[in-house]
Amino acid sequence: MDFDIVGYIAGTLTTFASLPQLIKSIRERDLSSISLTFVLTFTTGLSLWLIYGILKMDYPIIVFNILSLMFWIPITYLKIKEEMRKCGMNWVKKLLKK
């Protein structure tokens, strides 16, 4: 039996799982319960998977990780923006207290 089909279904699920997360994050502009360390480390890991796929010329790894990065780079961007806004507000609060 060819087990590759299981791998392709698994890869499709773990990759496209991130699409509803991206849609929710764009719609609600709220990523407060998502860990910044998680998104940064995860996106770095996905980039390394892509490099690994390119080095090995492994097309499924390349395709799945390009897709995943298309979902996770915008999520990471939104999270960093939220954190910066939060830091900015803390600055404002500190200034107002003075």
Added chain:
Amino acid sequence: MDFDIVGYIAGTLTTFASLPQLIKSIRERDLSSISLTFVLTFTTGLSLWLIYGILKMDYPIIVFNILSLMFWIPITYLKIKEEMRKCGMNWVKKLLKK
């Protein structure tokens, strides 16, 4: 050159990235900005990756996915609990309005 090291670093990053997410979710008990569809689909995908690893007797795939599931099953549990609590509260609100 042996490219496997890149794959191992990538796998370690994408796997352990989820640990700070789990810690944050347990501490804050807030998963409101995490998509339920994402956690359910992602955890199902990880389980399929584990089955694929077992079928192919591919130990790195088995180890990375057991670890990932150890992080994502509790996150999924917490998210489902939060959703159920929210639904419960909606029920209470509807009852109070009557």
